Amino acid sequence: NAGVTQTPKFQVLKTGQSMTLQCAQDMNHNSMYWYRQDPGMGLRLIYYSASEGTTDKGEVPNGYNVSRLNKREFSLRLESAAPSQTSVYFCASTTMGDTQYFGPGTRLTVL
């Protein structure tokens, strides 16, 4: 039982490049989330998927897209990376939207 896994762990991009962050959970959770964490800002919700087949914007969705591929997997895509997207990205999952379990994070730097 691996919980929530994220790939890659680290990534460096140049401005304008695109990439997809992958997240998978093996806990049979319905809901999945993408957050970014910046110093002094706490965790800010980018997008979430309450259940398979649905996605909704969070607090800071601009510049991102998501895909809920199936119940296990939820990916986050940056179409044209900007330095302002330099951050640590966390994926989380839950059964009922309250107690969330987090992955180890992806550290992204955009030059």
Place this chain on the structure above:
Amino acid sequence: QKEVEQDPGPLSVPEGAIVSLNCTYSNSAFQYFMWYRQYSRKGPELLMYTYSSGNKEDGRFTAQVDKSSKYISLFIRDSQPSDSATYLCAMTLGGYNKLIFGAGTRLAVHP
């Protein structure tokens, strides 16, 4: 004004001290309250989860919720160097509603 306010610290205490961490919130409809612990370069992990006003104890940790004052606290007794981490409060309306996080308080317990 943020929905959830949390002093970012840092807070530095000697080993064995009692630590008090606090958050205030503005939305009286919040029903579920959580404390997450995040070690450096790791994902947040759930530490305490409470639903109603009052105290909940788990080993050296006590979570306190005062809904009338819109104030939650986490107390750590006999603090240890291994407690050194960032502590994030979080709360939600429940169901499939989103978690709202505080900015996190960085705690350092020195021997």
